[in-house]
Amino acid sequence: MSTSGPTDGRRRAAVARRRARETEIIAATRRLFDERGTGDAQIEDVARAVGINRAIVYRHFTGKEELFALTLVSYLDEMREALAAASATDAPAPERLRALVSAFVGYGVAHPAFVDCAQALMRRQGADLLDEISEGALFRLGRSISSCLATLSTVLEDGDRDGVFRVEDPTLLANMLYASGLGALQLARVGILVKEAAPGIPTVGQVSAEQVRDYLVGSALALVTRPDAAPAPPAP
Template sequence: MSSEPTSANAPARGGTAATRRRRREAEIISATRRLFDERGVRDAQIEDIARAVGINRAIIYRHFTGKEELFSLTLVQYLDELRVALEQAAAVTDEPRDQLVRLVEAFVDYGLAHPAFVDCAQAIMRRPGGDLLEEVSESAMYRLGQAISGCLSVLTRTITAGAESGDFHVDDPGLLANMLYASGLGTLQLGRVAMRVSEEEPGVPRISRVTAEQVRDHMVASALAVAAGAPASTGSPTRGR
């Protein structure tokens, strides 16, 4: 008789434990995100994250396979926000060229407003795929893949629509979306540094300022040129042209 209540209560206890685990994981990821935004990715240490949550660092490793997995799942938060920003930008117009302009602008605006997103995304991308798969659990990789593909799908739909309408000349919209994302992260890094180096005269370097507007205009013009099948230009684009 005593075994029946134990069996009946087991699922409830298991569900409660699972809920507590998910809540703790969310707390750790949120604390990591706050430290990223406050200090940057490089200065966010596991000890600081544990202290912010009020736990021992060992508990973090009970929930995540390591620092790479924790950082990957923190990146998911940024990517989910970015996807919403991209969807809102795409909803403004149905014209593929104008839509692409707005998508790139939204990407630039988000990246400049969240420099830790750029750092985190680049840190993950610098890892060889095989190494990352060994250090990050399958479920975490799946969540990261979902977040990245969610952003890229918005861009891919716009490029596909432009190819179908004849505005763009692209054989593989998905590949171009991936390339624009990767190259965009690099250009955003230049926007964060806000400096460019040129040669004023032979052997004499010159450092000058790069503005957010220049970064935005360059990325928009480059995306439009590549999608149209033309060499990239650094000129300022005009919507709906």
């Protein structure tokens, strides 16, 4: 008598329970990130928030780095929706690029833990990540990042095709804009500029999130706009 049916059913149920538990742990980690920042979140805190022993967390994730990477995935997937909504228009490429950069800044300002988490992973060497994060988790992280960047690359490619942008490598430029944008978001978060009051005399000034957004928009447009293209209309 075959028992494959009941066995398969139990296996599917076990997989479903495991995925549900992983989702619960990631959601708890993100809540801790949003409440405390990434620096103060520990595995013990995550386990306590879920109501489980920390050993159970390590059954689902290879370690803290993998858990944090998959929590970043949750931010990236959410941001992808914001970027897609910003670019879902028939407007010319310069206007879509402005909307994309503005949406990126808006999301980063609203979710500072996303910036911390993304920067923490970018500071790691690739070999270290391969040692600490499973291939499956790295695939999920790469897919989430690439899907966000693909939205930006598409706008750059459209502008190049239409003759208003000059972009030799849309993928490289999208990655560069993402990396520099993360640094600028940290500046927006701190809100402080360092400058010289006089030669050799430092002082500080203030910078707003709106100023950072406008600078990033202007920088992105300046990088890609052809010299002979008509200027992009001002932001509304």
